[in-house]
Amino acid sequence: MAEIPELDIDALLGDEGKHVIACCGSGGVGKTTTAAALALRAAEVHGRRTVVLTIDPARRLAQSLGMEALGNVPKAVEAVRGGSLDAMMLDMKRTFDEVVASHTTPERAAEIFANPFYQAVSSTFSGTQEYMAMEKLGQLRATGQWDLIVLDTPPSRSALDFLDAPARLARLLDGRVIRLLSASTPGARRSMLSLMGASAAVFTRVFNKVLGGHLLTDVAEFTASLEDTFGGFRKRAEATFRALQDDQTSFLVIAAPEPAAVGEAVYFTRRLTEERMPLDGMILNRLTPVAADLTAERALGAAAALEESDADDPVAAVLRTHADLARRRAAEERVAARYAAACPEVPQRRLPSLGVEVVDLDDLRAFGAVAAGA
């Protein structure tokens, strides 16, 4: 089998042409930790002015990065040695409010904020978080305040949501169904209704029953108040999406050596390639560390030999522990090999499980050093 190209983390972090690094992957693969560790290393080792945008960090990691205070703006992380590191946690609802406010008059904005449908979409719609992460990324980038933005993507059902959800939200907000709805609600333009004919009538009748008449009215009012800002909405989402395709951006796919996580990584890699997004590598976290160079079979054979004369030979227990580790590692390598087979051209970096929870800057520093092979 061909050699898998090795991902050079330090070359990537130190590349002055790169301004965005987006870490993607399914839930539970160490995405947030990886993003934070890479950002810290970019600041400390490469002296870059860096900001890390996280979505849903574990509480203790958030504490050590000083991200507990809300505000929806980056704050400097203290005790960073060299360069500078800012960190922020995305406040999805607040970001949405800011987008609305920046596109319309204060009176209109107040109307929109009070609308129950807006409240539902801005706080619970499953694509909103991804859309707002894109929006925030665009905002941070526009300030020119940082050399490098490291983005941790939302904990989606699937890593693909990050690419699809913004378009889905945009489609929802100016799709034909929403136009039809606003048209078939009293007081709206009748012409739309006649265009759609009978299906519109069925639609309105059934959904008024299922969803409740008030919801359709809310939607209609919402679209009416947003009418003048729709264009802006969509344009912004498209601009941010396109910005992700330029070579100042770098995507990293993060995975763990489990079939589901590796499967997601393969799908995501294909999608990134199709969308012509610049994918620079894959980081495989959490491999079982094996320190002794001895096959599982030989270890088990030796353990059995020792147990023949003493069933409780302590060295046999040590050998069996090693055999378990070696078998785990081998199984993980087999899973990881699926990625290498499906995406042979993508550089990889394989990292052992650290065995401890990463909670403070020292832990992040250590993780970053291991990742960079330093």
Add this chain to the structure above:
Amino acid sequence: MTASAFPVPRLHIVTGKGGTGKTSVAAALALALAGTGRRVLLVEVEGRQGIAPLFEAPSLGYEERHLAAGLDGGEVFGQSVDADEALLDYLTMFYRLGSAGKVLQKFGAIDFATTIAPGLRDILLTGKLKEAASRTESGRMAYDAVVLDAPPTGRVVKFLNVTVESGRLAKTGPIGKHSRSVARMLHSSLTAVHVVTTPAAMPVQETVDAYKELMAADLPVGQLVLNKVAGAKAVEVDAAQIRAGLERAGLHPDDALVSGLVEEYAAARAEIESVDAYRDRLEQLGRPVAELPLLPEGVDLSGLYQLARVLRPGIIGGRRNG
């Protein structure tokens, strides 16, 4: 069958942080519940197709399909429930839509309705579960138990708390009535929410948080499952003994091999101790804690049966008589 003071859960909801193995645990639980003559339905709702590969089966669809034989001759069926199909199903049932339903679907209206009202999505999905758990076929229950591979801990309470989410939907009419009856079942002792974790800080913390959230929402917590527990026999041993032992076994050890084994064994011992601490933390919550071994080769079909056998005694206690 006699009525008992503590009804046996029929609906098992399995949640957990991403990466803890909740899908495998849900599958193993379904096998364990499928004792002699029993029928169990294993459901997923997020379209991830996580169940089918575990059973080496083709992708699951909206139709219930036979998946595997249970532990003692029962049967496990599988299904992937999709909100759009569930809504169409629902509309057809209550409004006799006929072909108009298809038109609505083609038009994007079904997708739209489930999108603008996220609560509706959850009601439709949990509603399908309730329907499967209470359906009768020729005089007996169609399924003795329904097991759901549920959304992860971060989203599960919102997913199950349909009454709260449905506040924005129509309160009268079939959907309101429907959501209230689904909520009644989810909050009753016919349901058990099992939380899966691995012996690691973040998943255990999320489990504790999820437990509190579930209790606050008055949802019945079943077992806490400590998954992927690595085993190692606890012995006292030093480098010199290891070197001597390896020589006795004819391995001709060098320094690197001995120090490597010392390092690995020390880490394994530390891991066992940390597992004890995590188990204590979970037991403090006052719910039964089931423990599943880490399978060195990963979870395949035979591994699922192995896990099912470990889970079995915990659920036999709650098995109905007769």
